[in-house]
Amino acid sequence: MSAGPDLLVAIAVSVLLVAGSIFSLLAALGLLRFPDLYTRMHAASKAGTIGSGLLLLAAGLHALDIAILLRALAGFAFFVLTAPVSAHLLAKAAHQAGYKLTNLSVTDQLPLAKQKSDRL
Incomplete structure (x- = not known):
């Protein structure tokens, strides 16, 4: 018995x-639990x-169309390149606005x- 490509x-x-669901669940738990x-x-x-x-990659692969899979890969690359940069800039703006760190930091x-x- 050989597994076909569909399997x-x-x-x-x-x-x-x-x-992906586990990572998304962990992100949601982090939003609720972190101080x-x-x-x-x-x-x-x-x-x-x-x-x-x-x-997104699962949806692209499930479509069984190379054009959709390439769009999903491009979307994944966009996520990976932009989300951490935007989070960093938001955290920097929050720090400048005076949001304090927790005592656990x-x-x-x-x-x-x-x-x-400033010395440079």
Whole structure:
């Protein structure tokens, strides 16, 4: 008994769906459980990006059309390139607006980096 291409595609789509769903669930749990804005943003940007990307790839692979799969790959690349950058800029803006870190955070390195850049 050999597995046909349809079965292999179905298995790959299933694995991508489960993995993407787990990452998305972890991102949602991070938003609910983490103590401050910065750690919540970290959970949403990292796990949410991978989860959304894997779900997009599963949808593209399920379509069995190379054009749709290429669009899904382009969308995944767009997610991976833009979500962390936008989360970083939002966190930097929140820091400048005065949102405080939680007491569980070890250190705030942004003021030290500003002092070093001012000396240059």
